[in-house]
Every structure is written in structure tokens, then in C-alpha cells.
Amino acid sequence: MWSKLKQIIGKTTSDTKTYADFYLQYLEAYYKPDLKKSIHEQSFVILDTETTGLDLGQDNILSIGAVRIINNTIDISDSLSIIVKNQQFQTQNAVAIHGLVQTDIKGQSEGESIAALFKFVGSDIIVGHHIAFDIAMLNKLSRKNGGGDLKNNLLDTSYLARRLDHTTDPDSLDRKEYTLDKLCSRFKVIPKARHTADGDAFITAIVFMKLIQKLYIKGVTSTGQLVRK
Template identity: 40%
Template structure:
């Protein structure tokens, strides 16, 4: 599927303008009432220009609960493939997954997330890979607000002059701390669910012990 649009400035396909229109009104957010899309991407590598997304997995949190029934998972057809990353994500170029093209994935993903708050672990990477795909198809960057579970978890740590807090925490660190099963680690859908569980536990702590607001979470 290829979308066609005029080459005049600031003209984009209808699916993008529909998505963009969701952000015309400024909304006051509440931590527990907001809708979150917790996402993860599996990729061929870490280079935004050369590498590509292999899959996107996501799950929604609505009214404080993970909505498994609306979980999102797509596999993307590959023109570029790095066999060195197979041991990490387990996705083979010719494996028997139903796949979509990158432009189809963009349309499906935007329809799924709408104006939800996006959440990921080391979010700058996943959001960067998604935005790189948008750029290849002549689209602007994502407009959704974003939270990073690494920053949220770091805010839960007790500050000490004796033992300084770590600068970074892996998803495994969060899973170990919160006793979350890691059996589905390194699949996009599995990592999204692990991240969702860690997200709920982290914000519950921040609300209960530090009275955080949603506005304050975005500053972490």
C-alpha cells in the first residue's frame, strides 16, 4: 500500500491529518484516568538511518488496568536484514509470520495509539526508530507525549550520599525488582507487557509516596 499526496508544502495523507487533528485541543491529564500505550520495537540494529523495525508490540493501559484484549503486534516486511541480531530478537527474515509493509505498519500503528500517552523503556530509541520510519515516508514526527520507564523507576529510588543511584536501569533491573516474569523477553509484545507491569508499579509508588502528578512525570 502506498499513499499518494500532492507535493505541495505541508500536505499529508488523510490518515495523518486525522491523527494530527486529535491534538488540536490541549487536554488536562490525570495519571489514573489517562490512556497509555506501552510499546516496544524489535529492530535489525541501532542505526536510525540504516536499520529497520522488525516488529512493534504494544498494549494499552486504560483506567489503571492493562487491556490485553486490545494488544497490538505487527511484523514488518524486510528489505534489509542483519543476521547478527537474530540471537537477540529471534525473528528470521523468512520466518512464517504474517507481515505488513512499513507504510502499512505506520497507518495501523497511528490508528492504534491515537492521542494516547506513549510509554517505553529507553523510549528515545523506540520513538526514534518509529520517527525514522515516518521520515522515510515524508511524514512529521509523532505528536504524542512520551514517558520512559527507566526515568520513572529512577525516581522511585531512595537518594543517598553513601550509595549514589545508578544512571541507567535495564528492563531486567525493573523486572527483578518488581518480580516480573521475563520468559517473553526480547519479543516486542513480551517486552511491552513487561514494561506495562513495571510502569504501573512505578507510578503507583510515585503517587502513593511522593504525590506525583502527570505533569511532574513528564519532567523526569
């Protein structure tokens, strides 16, 4: 066990023992995806978080929503919905945007929440809209509770949409034209429960399915081709 953990995180055996159990279990079970596998046979976790703001240093996670795609199908029975107990002062804007009231924010503890998230994602490729921020917030919460960073491959639907439109230089396109709302409009996805973690995860899952269908037609058929930058 310890040799595998050392290989994954690049630390000594004594270092790994300082991690919380949830993270050690995640590392022990983690494996890299088969890059030769068809994207239609791959397993993905579509993830969204709602936070008290966009300041990575000061703000906290309010809720986490995730749903799994496997064998080219959104499996709504295999989903995760967590309200994170949060003591941070709740502003009127946060209430308006997220629809959460104080009673909602008495959910699971931060430790319980992050442990459940790591267990749910396992080794699957994680997908989200502007996923880097969500992952940074989750990694922060993990470290705060004795864990470490997620090792999973990541896919950003904003980047995939730009890649669909400009194969050779996706970053040359204006990111403001690739918001989740604009992608919903483009692909005729009804944005139900927008600005909730559960709702945005499901909406993003539908958008992601539309994107990989179009990318597949353009020759992006394997997992390795999909995750390349």
C-alpha cells in the first residue's frame, strides 16, 4: 500500500501517514484512466460547487453537486448532493444567487463533505465549467481537513467548446462567449435550477454530452485525444 502511495504523491512513507483516512483511501484506490478507451466508454464525474464568493483565499464552499456519466449516458441515480455547513456570514447576494438560507447551510461538516466527494469521484475524469476554480476550492478544503489534492484528469467545458470551434488555438477565442449560459443557448439546453450546485452539474453534464458528440465527429474518439491540451 505505502509503496503505491509514495509513487502517486511522490513523498516518503512517513509523509503519507500524516494524511487523513479519507485521502489515504482515495490514493490507494486511485488509478489513471485508460487513454486508449473510447470516450463513449469512459466514466466521467461532472462537478460543480457553489461558494460564498470568488476569492480562493477568503471564500468557502456552500454546496457540492456531481453526477456521473458512464458509457455515454448521464446516470442521475449515481449523483452526489452536499450542503456544506458554513459559519461564514451570509450576504443578501449569496442568498439571491444560490437560493440557500441559513437552515440549508447547517448541512454536513466540512470534513464529512470533502470525504464524501473524494469517495464519489474515485478515479474518474472530472468535468466542469471553469473547473479549475472548483478544484482549487475543493483542494483547499481537503488540505484543511487533513487531505491532499485531487489527482484526477480534468476537463473544462469552456475549453472544450473553444477547442471545438478552433482546433489549433482554442485560447485565441474570447472566453466571454463561452459562458455556461451561452453554451446552453447554443446547444438548446434548458438551464433548470441554474446557480445551484446540483442544477449546474446536471446542466454541464448535458452540455458536455453535446460537446463530446461533436468532437467525436471531428475525430476526437479516444480518452487520450479528449484530455490532451
